[in-house]
Amino acid sequence: MRSDDRQIRTLRWGSIVRSYFDVWSLGLAAVALTLWFITVHRANFASMRLLGLVTILGWTYFLGLAIAVASFVIALLRTPVRTSRLVISLVVLVVFLYGTAAAVEPTSSLTDSWIHAGFTQYIVQHGHILNNYDARFSWPGAFSLAAVLVAFTGEPNAIAMLRWFPLLIELLYLAPLLAIAARSGVSRRGGFLGVALFYATNWIYQDYFSPQALNYLFFLVVIAGVFACWRPKQPERRRPVGLRVRSLVEQARDALRVRRLNGRDVVPSRDPTTLLWILALLTLMIGASVMSHQLTPYALVVALTALLITRRLGRPELVVVGALFAVGWLSLGASNYWIGHLNDIFGGIGQISTTVGSNVTNRVTGSASHRLIVQWRMGIIVMLYLFAGVGALRRAADSRALEALVGAPFILLALQNYGGEGLLRVVLFALPFSSLLAASAILPRTRSSVRYVRSKTVHHKRHRFTVGVVTGVVLLAFSLGTTVVRGGNDAYEAFSLGEVSAVNFTYSHARAGQVIGVVSAYLPLGQRDLGTVDIFIADGQSTPTPRAVLETFSKKRPHWIVLSRSQEAWGEIVAGYPRDWIKTLQAQLVKDSYHVAARWPTATVLELGQGK
Amino acid sequence: MMNVVLAGVSAFSQPGALFVVIVACVLLLSVRAIRDVVGLDLTRQALLVLDAAIAVLLVTFVILVIVRFATLA
Numbered sequence: 001m002r003s004d005d006r007q008i009r010t011l012r013w014g015s016i017v018r019s020y021f022d023v024w025s026l027g028l029a030a031v032a033l034t035l036w037f038i039t040v041h042r043a044n045f046a047s048m049r050l051l052g053l054v055t056i057l058g059w060t061y062f063l064g065l066a067i068a069v070a071s072f073v074i075a076l077l078r079t080p081v082r083t084s085r086l087v088i089s090l091v092v093l094v095v096f097l098y099g100t101a102a103a104v105e106p107t108s109s110l111t112d113s114w115i116h117a118g119f120t121q122y123i124v125q126h127g128h129i130l131n132n133y134d135a136r137f138s139w140p141g142a143f144s145l146a147a148v149l150v151a152f153t154g155e156p157n158a159i160a161m162l163r164w165f166p167l168l169i170e171l172l173y174l175a176p177l178l179a180i181a182a183r184s185g186v187s188r189r190g191g192f193l194g195v196a197l198f199y200a201t202n203w204i205y206q207d208y209f210s211p212q213a214l215n216y217l218f219f220l221v222v223i224a225g226v227f228a229c230w231r232p233k234q235p236e237r238r239r240p241v242g243l244r245v246r247s248l249v250e251q252a253r254d255a256l257r258v259r260r261l262n263g264r265d266v267v268p269s270r271d272p273t274t275l276l277w278i279l280a281l282l283t284l285m286i287g288a289s290v291m292s293h294q295l296t297p298y299a300l301v302v303a304l305t306a307l308l309i310t311r312r313l314g315r316p317e318l319v320v321v322g323a324l325f326a327v328g329w330l331s332l333g334a335s336n337y338w339i340g341h342l343n344d345i346f347g348g349i350g351q352i353s354t355t356v357g358s359n360v361t362n363r364v365t366g367s368a369s370h371r372l373i374v375q376w377r378m379g380i381i382v383m384l385y386l387f388a389g390v391g392a393l394r395r396a397a398d399s400r401a402l403e404a405l406v407g408a409p410f411i412l413l414a415l416q417n418y419g420g421e422g423l424l425r426v427v428l429f430a431l432p433f434s435s436l437l438a439a440s441a442i443l444p445r446t447r448s449s450v451r452y453v454r455s456k457t458v459h460h461k462r463h464r465f466t467v468g469v470v471t472g473v474v475l476l477a478f479s480l481g482t483t484v485v486r487g488g489n490d491a492y493e494a495f496s497l498g499e500v501s502a503v504n505f506t507y508s509h510a511r512a513g514q515v516i517g518v519v520s521a522y523l524p525l526g527q528r529d530l531g532t533v534d535i536f537i538a539d540g541q542s543t544p545t546p547r548a549v550l551e552t553f554s555k556k557r558p559h560w561i562v563l564s565r566s567q568e569a570w571g572e573i574v575a576g577y578p579r580d581w582i583k584t585l586q587a588q589l590v591k592d593s594y595h596v597a598a599r600w601p602t603a604t605v606l607e608l609g610q611g612k
Numbered sequence: 613m614m615n616v617v618l619a620g621v622s623a624f625s626q627p628g629a630l631f632v633v634i635v636a637c638v639l640l641l642s643v644r645a646i647r648d649v650v651g652l653d654l655t656r657q658a659l660l661v662l663d664a665a666i667a668v669l670l671v672t673f674v675i676l677v678i679v680r681f682a683t684l685a
Binding site for chain 1: 630637646650666670673676681684
């Protein structure tokens with residue numbers, strides 16, 4: 001056979017293989033989406049049990065998820081890599097992981113999202129914040145933006161934004177995540193896998209309608225902007241840097257030299273004018289973050305410092321401006337919050353064991369199903385960090401920026417407990433970078449100035465198949481785990497339409513100054529009448545006995561009490577109350593001068609006094 | 613005497629003064645960043661004066677914030 005004929009046959013065979021990958025990847029994505037629609041159509045929210053969302057999903061969800069993962073893996077292994085195919089597969093994966101709850105549950109879950117709708121509503125109605133009402137009002141930027149959107153769209157309130165917000169914001173995260181992955185120094189395929197692992201391990205559920213969800217977008221965009229603007233200047237060394245002690249000491253010394261801290265060890269990737277505009281936009285974004293969230297600006301400052309030290313940030317001024325804005329807003333704009341509560345801000349400095357205790361140990365309580373969910377959550381993060389450790393060793397890199405970005409947010413833990421959520425937030429800030437490192441454990445970059453430890457992988461005949469299987473298994477395992485744990489509390493964190501109606505009934509009938517009592521905060525509360533109708537929560541942020549709850553209500557005597565299926569589930573799952581405890585409580589309250597004002601299958605409203 | 617000094621510092625740490633220090637610091641930092649990015653040629657002495665001014669403003673900022681927390685909390 002002539003060599004020309006051989007070349008032509010090879011080219012034809014190559015294009016057949018590539019189109020085989022394309023057809024399978026897109027076809028499987030379409031099948032996965034179809035199965036998702038079937039799942040959503042068949043799921044029955046009313047039959048949700050103690051383990052939450054996963055108990056109502058059915059086999060179509062899990063099969064569809066597996067097919068979505070397969071679609072992604074096939075697109076990942078295609079040569080050359082086609083970004084459009086991978087993005088389509090990623091979007092399908094995001095819909096599975098973050099759109100299912102919104103599609104299946106009749107209304108938005110999580111009480112805090114309803115409270116934030118209430119803050120937005122207040123600004124829409126009054127044109128200003130309510131001073132001295134809530135700490136979050138001292139950082140009103142996100143609520144103001146939401147109020148502008150509500151007014152602009154002509155909606156009566158922000159409730160229409162709540163239900164699908166998590167899916168929307170997670171899809172918005174995709175662009176900066178891809179930008180970070182493309183420029184962070186990982187392999188191209190490793191970058192896409194890292195983004196997929198981010199979505200597969202983000203059970204942390206801070207993407208509900210909240211300032212932190214919007215600020216996380218700011219965080220990702222600022223980091224992506226920095227990665228896009230500068231790259232490391234190659235050090236003047238003859239041999240690649242390894243992991244010997246002498247070499248590590250040399251690297252640590254270099255990181256703290258004045259030259260490095262002045263941003264001289266970077267090479268700009270953009271022309272000066274573009275760089276200036278991007279710097280201005282990043283500064284504006286940091287300013288917006290400072291006025292809308294308590295924690296994200298500080299996470300940005302430590303992340304930017306880490307990027308400066310690891311030769312990825314060329315302008316130290318951005319770090320200083322970020323710190324100035326953050327502390328300046330705290331001192332000036334948020335003084336309503338800290339005057340009289342300075343210990344809330346600075347009391348946790350150095351209290352690391354207390355912080356870890358309130359973030360980890362204290363959460364492993366409640367029923368067996370609840371403890372299982374908490375343990376699985378911790379397990380996912382531990383496994384991810386194990387993979388990230390392997391990835392850090394396996395990959396070759398031009399700088400250790402990713403490793404620094406994983407470690408830097410943990411500095412925040414030494415400063416602030418953040419109401420027992422500090423560790424969650426820190427893990428979230430580190431998640432994009434730990435995911436990219438975890439991806440490097442499977443698909444590492446093999447050539448660069450910072451040498452990796454493990455010797456080169458021997459590429460055997462079935463190498464691509466083995467990598468594909470390993471990638472698929474790891475991604476599917478994480479995705480399944482996140483599906484289970486992310487919706488694991490939905491038995492009490494998700495709400496029925498009856499519960500929404502009960503709360504709206506109560507607000508409509510409550511007069512200014514009256515108090516609405518609830519056992520625990522798991523109700524769609526707080527979305528209206530801010531500052532005129534108070535909410536009293538009988539559990540006092542702990543788990544008192546049902547008898548203690550009854551005594552609290554008898555002492556406080558709120559004019560209205562709302563009892564619901566969600567609170568009943570909380571009592572059984574978290575507080576360890578017996579079954580039907582809420583019926584017993586209702587009967588005791590009715591004996592004790594309350595009457596039933598209104599009833600739904602999933603909620604009852606009690607009013608103080610004898611009925612008409 | 614000490615009371616007079618504290619009263620003076622406390623008055624200076626009022627929001628207006630703090631705001632002015634923040635704005636001045638951001639302006640000087642912007643000059644530093646722009647100079648470097650667009651390649652504006654400043655003498656070595658001018659650069660030292662710029663860095664010194666930024667350092668003084670930052671120290672002033674920290675002192676004012678501490679005094680503000682101490683007097684109002």
